[in-house]
Amino acid sequence: xxxxxxxxVTEFQVSKCGSHIVKxxxxxxxxxxxxxxxxxxxxxxxxxxxxxxxxGFGRYGTKSCRAGRLSYRAIEAARRAIIGQFHRSxxxxxxxxxxxxxxxxxxxxxxxxxxxxxxxxxxxQCNWRGWIARVSTGQISFEMDGVSLSNxxxxxxxxxxxxxxxxxxxxxx
Numbered sequence: 001x002x003x004x005x006x007x008x009v010t011e012f013q014v015s016k017c018g019s020h021i022v023k024x025x026x027x028x029x030x031x032x033x034x035x036x037x038x039x040x041x042x043x044x045x046x047x048x049x050x051x052x053x054x055x056g057f058g059r060y061g062t063k064s065c066r067a068g069r070l071s072y073r074a075i076e077a078a079r080r081a082i083i084g085q086f087h088r089s090x091x092x093x094x095x096x097x098x099x100x101x102x103x104x105x106x107x108x109x110x111x112x113x114x115x116x117x118x119x120x121x122x123x124x125q126c127n128w129r130g131w132i133a134r135v136s137t138g139q140i141s142f143e144m145d146g147v148s149l150s151n152x153x154x155x156x157x158x159x160x161x162x163x164x165x166x167x168x169x170x171x172x173x
Contacts, residue, residue: 031105038121039106057099058145060152061170064135068165072104072131078159085155095146102141104131
């Protein structure tokens with residue numbers, strides 16, 4: 001249920017859920033505020049996803065086959081690849097839709113180059129690494145609707161090359 005509150009993009013609906021999303025750095029979605037400024041890296045669960053691994057919004061989607069971490073750049077590159085495929089086919093302007101079901105909500109810290117060991121964890125400001133999202137096995141990454149099956153399959157194939165994890169195409173049944 002954690003991802004559901006990040007799916008809504010309009011400011012009215014987001015503020016109703018109690019969390020805020022900021023769009024900065026070339027249309028990248030990440031939280032405006034987090035509970036802590038630094039998080040531990042943690043483990044990606046290799047078991048099945050706890051949330052429903054079924055399509056909730058569209059007719060087609062991409063599902064992750066392995067657990068891992070996705071950077072905000074990989075998510076944005078996959079989203080742009082899907083939208084580019086829809087625009088090339090000419091179906092997106094009429095009634096095509098896309099939903100991004102993963103949000104990069106964990107900040108990655110880093111220490112500057114040539115700094116001695118110790119003195120705590122690196123900061124998020126001086127050597128900024130970006131945001132990541134933990135993806136479980138079987139979690140839906142993107143959902144599409146309003147386009148043909150062949151066009152959605154081509155878009156999912158293009159989007160699968162962008163992140164470093166393997167994905168597969170899913171149909172609504």
